[in-house]
Amino acid sequence: MEKKINFRARVMKYAWQLWRATKQQWRICMIKAWQLYRLAKAMREGVVTFYYEKADGTIRKAMGTLKNLPAGATLGGKKVTKPSYKTMAYFDTEKNSFRCFKIENLICTI
Numbered sequence: 442m443e444k445k446i447n448f449r450a451r452v453m454k455y456a457w458q459l460w461r462a463t464k465q466q467w468r469i470c471m472i473k474a475w476q477l478y479r480l481a482k483a484m485r486e487g488v489v490t491f492y493y494e495k496a497d498g499t500i501r502k503a504m505g506t507l508k509n510l511p512a513g514a515t516l517g518g519k520k521v522t523k524p525s526y527k528t529m530a531y532f533d534t535e536k537n538s539f540r541c542f543k544i545e546n547l548i549c550t551i
Contacts, residue, residue, distance in 0.1 A: 452478050454526040455544060462527075462545045473547065477529060480550050481507065488534055491550040493542045500548065503540065505531030 455474035460467060483489045484507040495501050530541040 448478065458526045459545055477544055477547060484531055489550060492548040494546040494548060504534045506534055507531060
C-alpha cells in the first residue's frame with residue numbers, strides 16, 4: 442500500500458531540492474516550488490503550455506499533460522507514478538512521448 446503524500450510536504454520537498462541545487466534564498470525556492478506544484482496540478486487536469494531551459498541553454502516551449510496517459514506508459518523503463526523531486530516528467534502532446542526537465546530550469550507557465 443502506497444502512502445499518499447500531503448501537498449504541503451510535496452511543495453516542501455520541491456523547495457528543498459531547489460535550495461540544494463541553486464542555493465538561492467529560501468523565499469525564492471518556496472515561490473518556485475509552489476509554481477511547480479500548480480503546474481503539476483494543472484497538467485493532471487489537461488494540457489498546459491509552459492517554458493523551461495533545456496540542458497544546452499536554449500528555451501523550450503512545451504505543451505504537456507499528465508491526464509489520460511497511454512496504457513503502460515513508462516519513462517525510460519521506469520513507472521511514471523513514482524514522484525521525483527529533482528525533475529518533472531510530463532507527456533509531450535506535440536512529440537507524443539515523455540519528456541522531463543530539471544525543476545530549477547522552469548521559467549514560466551501560461
